[in-house]
């Protein structure tokens with residue numbers, strides 16, 4: 001088993017619908033630990049930089065518009081195989097394809113308004129965590 005960290009975002013649609021607690025409960029119930037957290041209202045430059053890998057794709061401008069439409073909760077999760085386990089907890093990008101019991105199956109409204117983000121690889125996790133958190137803002141829990 002490998003202890004990993006991953007970057008999680010509760011997106012504006014879910015914050016707006018008061019789902020922060022429900023999503024945190026699922027994260028904690030699955031055994032992942034929140035080791036850093038902050039609420040932010042992203043500006044366009046911050047959202048564009050975060051999703052730079054998707055620049056030029058048809059959904060990019062709409063994605064940036066959505067991610068800047070209201071506050072988000074950003075957190076670092078830690079645990080064994082945290083990256084894959086959190087992606088599994090989220091479910092597929094399109095909520096119509098997400099497995100029963102996943103966050104997106106239960107809460108996402110559409111492909112765009114899909115409630116949560118999770119890093120998709122160790123390299124992405126490292127980049128995304130550093131994009132939002134300084135080292136001294138992360139609190140290892142052991």
Ligand code: RTP
Nearest residue numbers: 059063092093111112113114116117118119120
């Ligand atoms: P995320 O990065 O937000 O965790 O989502 P993901 O890995 O499951 O999906 P990704 O391919 O990275 O896409 C990022 C976000 O862009 C929106 N999207 N819209 N065809 C579309 O309309 C489309 N494809 C992607 C979604 O909000 C997705 O979460």
Ligand code: MG
Nearest residue numbers: 117118119120
């Ligand atoms: Mg992604």
